Amino acid sequence: MGRMENIWGKDCLEFKPERWLTEDGHFMSESAYKFTAFNGGPRLCLGKDFAYYQMKYVAANIIFRYHIKVVENHLVVPKLALTLYMKHGLKVNLHRRCDEEIHKYLKVS
Secondary structure (H helix, E strand, O other), X not given: OOOOHHHXXXXXXXXXXXXXXXXXXXXXXXXXXXXXXXXXXXXXOOOHHHHHHHHHHHHXXXXXXXXXXXXXXXXXXXXXXXXXXXXXXXXXXXXXXXXXXXXXXXXXX
């Protein structure tokens, strides 16, 4: 279902995060039944919300603590499977932010 043309359109295989934004840039939610990883309805995965919180927490902490840059000349290709992941992985370089840079975002006025 995650890449079915009759659900997502002709560009179903393209990475297009803007497909979930309205014309004025606001988030547009889709039916939970379109995402098979957590199912939908009365049999919705009990761990779905926890998985989303954990994913956001980890992503936010990595972005907060590191500068991230995709490795030069690394081919970024999605792997077509039930859940989307990168065919060759996503190779990045992480450079730790200095303490001063991190602390400037933590200051309370």
